[in-house]
Amino acid sequence: MKSRKKLVLLAGFSLGAIFLLLGCNQDWSGKELDTEKTAVNLVKEVEQGGYQIVPTPEMKTWIDQKKNLLLIDTMPYEASYKKHHLPGAVQFEFPIPEVKELDPATQAKFEKLLGPDKNRMLVFYCGFTKCTRSHNGAMWAKKLGYPNVYRYPGGIKAWLEAGYPVEKSQ
Numbered sequence: 001m002k003s004r005k006k007l008v009l010l011a012g013f014s015l016g017a018i019f020l021l022l023g024c025n026q027d028w029s030g031k032e033l034d035t036e037k038t039a040v041n042l043v044k045e046v047e048q049g050g051y052q053i054v055p056t057p058e059m060k061t062w063i064d065q066k067k068n069l070l071l072i073d074t075m076p077y078e079a080s081y082k083k084h085h086l087p088g089a090v091q092f093e094f095p096i097p098e099v100k101e102l103d104p105a106t107q108a109k110f111e112k113l114l115g116p117d118k119n120r121m122l123v124f125y126c127g128f129t130k131c132t133r134s135h136n137g138a139m140w141a142k143k144l145g146y147p148n149v150y151r152y153p154g155g156i157k158a159w160l161e162a163g164y165p166v167e168k169s170q
Helices: 002-023 032-049 055-065 077-081 102-116 133-143 155-161
Strands: 070-075 121-125 149-152
Touching: 032 133, 032 149, 055 077, 055 121, 055 155, 070 102, 121 133, 121 155
Parallel strands: 070 121, 121 149
Antiparallel strands: none
16 A cells, blocks of 8 residues: 555656656746846835735736726826726826835825725736836835735736737727
8 A cells, every 4th residue: 555655656746747847848948037037026026015916817807806996007198098908997107116205296196096995905007017117006005004905017918918808098
């Protein structure tokens, strides 16, 4: 009986090793250093900002389920939001470099958009993973006392790549 368990474990391990090796052999043509840099920067931003992240399939599920959330597009209105945005998203532009301070007028406008319910789920996105506009939005929401904050790092690019529907503004 013991040897049968060992055989099953060995077969499972061997199968796992084969899949791992096949998986590692899939894309040696990509730019791994760029991918690593993007991933490390994302992790650092998430740690610094204190928010959570949501991947594209889960974001789609939340929208389909009509989850009670406020979805904020942080891209410029004319250049991006008007052209296409995630269904139900509102727009509040943030710059790309990290925002260390918000002037009182911008902060008041931002807090008005986020609303008085501090526990409402907030999801920020921008163009793509390297874009830090969504980081700025999520980080500032956390700084202003909103605990249920997410960043959708893939942004509109990942959404479009997945073939999901978008809205346009006139």
